[in-house]
Every structure is written in structure tokens, then in C-alpha cells.
Amino acid sequence: xxxxxxxxxxxxxxxxxxxxxxxxxxxxVLDADLAGATKTGIFKKAFPDRxxxxxxxxxxxxxxxxxxxxxxxxxxxxxxxxxxxxxxxEQVRNSIGYPHLNVKIGATHAGxxxxxxxxxxxxxxxxxxxRTIPGMVVMCPADDVEARAAVKAALDYVGPVYIxxxxxxxxxxxxxxxxxxxxKGKVLKEGSDVSIIANGICVASSLEAADxxxxxxxxxxxxNICTIKPLxxxxxxxxxxxxxxxxxxxxxxxxxxxxGAVAECLSEKNPVPxxxxxxxxxxxxxxxxxxxxxxxxxxxxxxxKQVKAFL
Amino acid sequence: MxxxxxxxxxxxxxxxxxxxTHAAKSGHPGGSLSAADIYTYLYFEEMxxxxxxxxxxxxxxxxxxxxxxxxxxxxxxxxRGYFPVSELTTLRHTGARLQGHPSMNYLPGxxxxxxxxxxGISAACGMALGAKIQGKDFRVYTLLGDGECEEGQVWxxxxxxxxxxxxxxxxxxxxxNLQIDGEITEVNNPYPLxxxxxxxxxxxxxxxGHNFDxxxxxxxxxxxxxxxxxxxxxxxxxxxxxxFMENQASWHGTAPNDEQYAQAMAxxxxxxxxx
Numbered sequence: 001x002x003x004x005x006x007x008x009x010x011x012x013x014x015x016x017x018x019x020x021x022x023x024x025x026x027x028x029v030l031d032a033d034l035a036g037a038t039k040t041g042i043f044k045k046a047f048p049d050r051x052x053x054x055x056x057x058x059x060x061x062x063x064x065x066x067x068x069x070x071x072x073x074x075x076x077x078x079x080x081x082x083x084x085x086x087x088x089x090e091q092v093r094n095s096i097g098y099p100h101l102n103v104k105i106g107a108t109h110a111g112x113x114x115x116x117x118x119x120x121x122x123x124x125x126x127x128x129x130x131r132t133i134p135g136m137v138v139m140c141p142a143d144d145v146e147a148r149a150a151v152k153a154a155l156d157y158v159g160p161v162y163i164x165x166x167x168x169x170x171x172x173x174x175x176x177x178x179x180x181x182x183x184k185g186k187v188l189k190e191g192s193d194v195s196i197i198a199n200g201i202c203v204a205s206s207l208e209a210a211d212x213x214x215x216x217x218x219x220x221x222x223x224n225i226c227t228i229k230p231l232x233x234x235x236x237x238x239x240x241x242x243x244x245x246x247x248x249x250x251x252x253x254x255x256x257x258x259x260g261a262v263a264e265c266l267s268e269k270n271p272v273p274x275x276x277x278x279x280x281x282x283x284x285x286x287x288x289x290x291x292x293x294x295x296x297x298x299x300x301x302x303x304x305k306q307v308k309a310f311l
Numbered sequence: 312m313x314x315x316x317x318x319x320x321x322x323x324x325x326x327x328x329x330x331x332t333h334a335a336k337s338g339h340p341g342g343s344l345s346a347a348d349i350y351t352y353l354y355f356e357e358m359x360x361x362x363x364x365x366x367x368x369x370x371x372x373x374x375x376x377x378x379x380x381x382x383x384x385x386x387x388x389x390x391r392g393y394f395p396v397s398e399l400t401t402l403r404h405t406g407a408r409l410q411g412h413p414s415m416n417y418l419p420g421x422x423x424x425x426x427x428x429x430x431g432i433s434a435a436c437g438m439a440l441g442a443k444i445q446g447k448d449f450r451v452y453t454l455l456g457d458g459e460c461e462e463g464q465v466w467x468x469x470x471x472x473x474x475x476x477x478x479x480x481x482x483x484x485x486x487x488n489l490q491i492d493g494e495i496t497e498v499n500n501p502y503p504l505x506x507x508x509x510x511x512x513x514x515x516x517x518x519x520g521h522n523f524d525x526x527x528x529x530x531x532x533x534x535x536x537x538x539x540x541x542x543x544x545x546x547x548x549x550x551x552x553x554x555f556m557e558n559q560a561s562w563h564g565t566a567p568n569d570e571q572y573a574q575a576m577a578x579x580x581x582x583x584x585x586x
Binding site for chain 2: 052055057060064065066067070071072075
């Protein structure tokens with residue numbers, strides 16, 4: 001897919017904030033000394049009066065966002081996923097989730113594609129953590145188009161939203177006229193032998209893996225589930241009924257993320273064998289993003305191999 | 312409202328605290344009683360609020376950062392007319408609006424859900440910043456415990472308030488000197504509180520938190536302070552006006568039984584009658 005345009009979803013995030021700033025005068029952006037990395041600096045440049053740097057104090061930032069939202073503003077609080085979902089979990093849970101406030105959390109640098117910074121900054125637990133908070137919408141866009149659409153959808157939705165963005169550039173797979181809806185998954189490729197349900201960077205690699213499987217005579221269905229919560233159970237169940245075998249693929253721990261959500265849904269409502277592709281209950285490590293993605297078998301080759309082994 | 316009227320209301324607020332925690336068979340009377348005069352001044356004199364319009368966007372806000380002392384907040388809200396005083400006996404009961412810690416979605420008039428210490432002051436900073444961003448002149452008040460000042464987030468929030476010059480924010484510390492495990496100096500000394508807030512670029516006022524002249528003067532001074540937030544360090548007595556609860560850490564989170572309830576109410580009746 002080397003000829004495909006690649007954009008990091010954190011870049012899409014910053015651009016989307018700046019783009020929607022004009023139409024949403026109540027949109028304000030908070031960051032914790034990472035505006036250059038999270039790309040909220042793009043918004044800051046366009047709307048300096050609506051950007052507030054909270055310094056290196058993520059827990060405080062989340063509760064500040066909560067307070068801001070009670071005055072009618074729509075705050076996007078941004079930092080790395082490790083600190084947004086990890087360090088500030090309890091603030092998000094108690095000051096944002098419990099009162100169900102209209103706060104949006106833009107968490108960048110999720111997963112092992114953070115690369116060289118290593119395990120301390122490679123958050124593999126954020127989707128699991130955020131998913132346990134009642135009423136929290138949790139999204140993990142797959143590409144530039146979907147990332148911008150998710151930001152827009154979050155702005156229009158009233159209530160707490162967590163959106164996960166990545167550091168590394170990923171292929172643009174969705175068309176510009178892509179219609180996005182919170183809680184709705186998309187079948188990107190129809191198939192009959194196995195369902196590959198993916199999110200984030202694993203969507204493009206799952207499509208590629210499906211091509212490789214096709215050469216072996218395996219007809220894989222590929223589904224993009226951007227919204228992990230609320231999960232598009234109808235789509236997941238329909239696909240499981242059709243293929244009878246489900247693989248999930250995500251740049252996250254196999255515990256509690258998309259794999260967990262799909263397994264919970266299917267085990268209760270339509271039991272079929274499920275295999276979870278992800279980081280298998282271990283911490284990440286330093287290295288170039290592409291090498292780590294390969295090592296942890298989250299690239300097309302890795303997904304292909306694991307699907308084959310599962311079938 | 313003169314001091315005598317305020318004292319009479321504070322006495323009723325204290326009766327409501329004792330009544331609520333007795334009915335709940337749990338809750339936190341000690342720190343509710345120590346803050347009763349501050350609650351009373353805020354809700355009857357200082358804040359621009361209207362119980363008939365509890366979510367008016369231009370109202371002043373109060374965030375109870377030390378959320379466990381919500382029996383005091385409920386009691387003053389009931390006295391102020393947000394809901395009937397009789398509802399205080401539903402405190403902590405299943406299905407009640409009066410949750411064990413403040414929950415804004417249960418009870419109109421609560422400006423923030425709180426209870427996990429250190430978070431309320433941050434939310435108050437957000438509200439104060441929200442006022443500034445939108446050019447609104449409402450003010451934001453938040454009440455902290457002295458033990459709560461051991462939470463690191465209090466100082467993250469204070470740094471933010473000082474740095475952003477939130478002069479529409481007043482932080483009040485209910486300095487009763489006791490926390491669950493004992494005297495705050497023995498648990499993990501947060502003193503000197505005044506110098507700490509000064510170092511975080513606050514205007515600091517130290518008062519007797521049971522003296523309405525001093526309370527009145529402090530809030531006036533806070534309103535006149537421009538370019539920086541104000542911290543009022545209010546020296547108080549935990550369990551104030553209930554003889555057997557005063558200065559006892561053991562009454563931090565213990566409810567009075569029937570006998571203790573009767574004695575506490577008798578104490579408060581006697582003090583009320585002497586006013």
C-alpha cells in the first residue's frame with residue numbers, strides 16, 4: 001500500500017479542531033504541555049483565545065474540562081493516551097463520567113506505534129479503561145477521514161467522549177464522502193469464511209491481510225468498528241452468524257479492548273469461536289513503529305498468519 | 312442579613328446535619344458542623360443564587376471539594392429553599408436525591424459532583440475559567456478540607472488558578488485540624504497552608520471560620536481582589552456546637568445513635584435559644 005496517502009490521525013485531530021473551531025464557537029481546547037505532539041497546536045494557532053495549556057498536570061486538566069463544560073463550553077482535553085486514560089482515569093471517571101458532562105477527550109500517541117519512547121508511553125489499556133465508565137463513548141478511528149468525522153460527531157454529541165488517535169502515519173482508506181455515525185460499524189469487505197473485526201491502524205492491515213487470505217482461497221469479511229462503545233452489536237452478530245468465526249484486530253491489549261467487547265457480545269448473544277489479535281498481555285518496548293507493529297504481528301502479515309492459524 | 316440572623320440559620324443548619332446523619336446511620340457530621348457557618352454565609356449572604364432557578368447560567372457556583380461534608384451543604388440548601396428540610400432524613404437512603412457525596416444529576420442546585428478529594432477545586436477552576444472565556448461575571452466558590460490539601464491535585468489546581476489569574480475564584484479551606492486518622496500535623500502535615508497558597512499566587516486571608524464579622528470581611532476582600540484568586544483559610548472547630556463531637560477526629564465519619572442524637576439536638580437547641 002506504499003502508493004496510498006498516509007496521515008497520522010493525531011494530525012487529523014488537530015486539523016479537525018481548527019476546521020470546526022469556526023462553526024463551534026463554544027469549542028475550547030485544553031492541553032498538558034504537548035500541543036506540538038498532540039497537534040492541538042494547529043487549533044491554538046487558529047484560535048489562540050480558546051486554547052488553554054494546563055501544563056504537565058493531566059489529572060487537573062480533566063477536572064478543569066469538567067468545570068468548563070458545566071458553563072456551556074465544549075472542551076476537548078488532549079494529552080497522550082497513557083495520561084488521559086491512565087493517569088487521569090479517576091478524574092475522568094468521577095468528574096466527567098459520573099456527572100455525564102459534555103467533555104471530549106482527545107488522546108493521542110496510543111499503542112505501540114508510539115515507537116522509540118517505549119513501554120512507559122505506549123498505552124495499551126486505554127480502550128479497556130474508558131469502556132468501563134458508564135455512558136462514555138469510546139472511539140478509535142482508522143484513518144484521517146474517520147478521525148476528522150469522529151471529532152465532528154463528538155462535537156455534535158452531548159456527553160463524554162473518548163477518542164484515540166495515533167502517532168504514526170496510517171493509510172487513508174475511507175473516501176472523503178464517508179458517512180460516519182457514532183455506534184455504527186462498517187463492512188469494508190464482504191466475506192463468508194471468517195470475520196475480521198478491526199479498529200485503528202489494524203483496519204488497513206486487515207484489509208491487506210484479507211487480500212492475502214483470498215489468495216489462499218479464504219474469503220474474509222472485514223469490518224471497521226470505530227466505536228467500541230456503544231458497540232454495533234447488530235453488525236457484529238450478523239457477521240458472526242454469516243461466517244461462524246470471528247477475529248478481532250487492534251493495537252491494544254487483548255484484554256478489555258475491541259477484542260474484549262466483541263467476545264463479551266458474542267459469548268452472550270451468539271457464541272462462535274473468537275480469536276483476539278492484539279498485544280498479548282505484555283508491555284511494549286522501544287523501536288521504530290513499523291518494526292514494532294511487525295514484531296507484535298499487527299501488520300498485514302501478522303494478521304494473515306494469525307487468522308490462518310485460527311482457521 | 313445581620314450576624315444574629317446568620318447565627319440562627321447556622322444553628323438550624325447544624326440541626327439538619329445531626330438529623331440527616333442520624334437518619335442515615337452514617338455520614339460525616341464533624342466536618343459538616345465545622346463548615347456550617349461558612350455554608351450559611353455563602354448561601355444566605357455571599358452568593359448570587361436563586362433556589363427557583365438552580366441552573367441559571369449566570370448564577371454564582373459552589374463546588375464542595377470536600378464532598379463528604381455534604382450533609383452540611385444539603386442542610387443549608389434546604390434552609391435556603393432548594394428542597395424541604397424534611398427531605399434531610401432521606402440522606403444516603405436508597406433512591407434518595409441526597410447521595411452520600413454530591414451528585415449534580417440527582418439534585419438540582421448542586422453545581423458539581425464531587426467527593427473524590429482534590430477534584431472539586433479543579434472543576435471550580437474550570438468554571439471560573441469558563442466565566443472568563445464567556446465574559447460572564449459570576450463567581451465561583453469551592454470549599455476544601457485541610458486534610459484534603461494533602462492531595463497533589465489541590466496544588467495542580469492552585470498553580471493553574473494562580474497562573475491564569477482567576478480572580479473570580481475563592482478557595483476556602485475548612486481548617487479544623489483533624490482528619491480521619493487524627494491531627495493533620497501527625498498524619499501528613501500540610502502546613503503552612505497560608506504560605507503555600509501565597510506561593511501559588513493567591514491572595515490569602517486567614518480568619519476565624521465561626522466569626523461572621525471575619526467571614527463577611529474576608530469575602531468582601533476577595534471580591535475586591537483583582538488579578539489573582541483568593542484563598543480563605545478558615546480556622547474552625549470540628550464538630551462545632553455539639554459538645555461531645557467538638558475536636559474529636561472520631562466524629563469525622565460516624566453518625567450519632569439515638570441517644571447521641573438526642574444529646575446533640577439538646578446542645579443545639581440550648582445554643583439556639585441563647586442567641
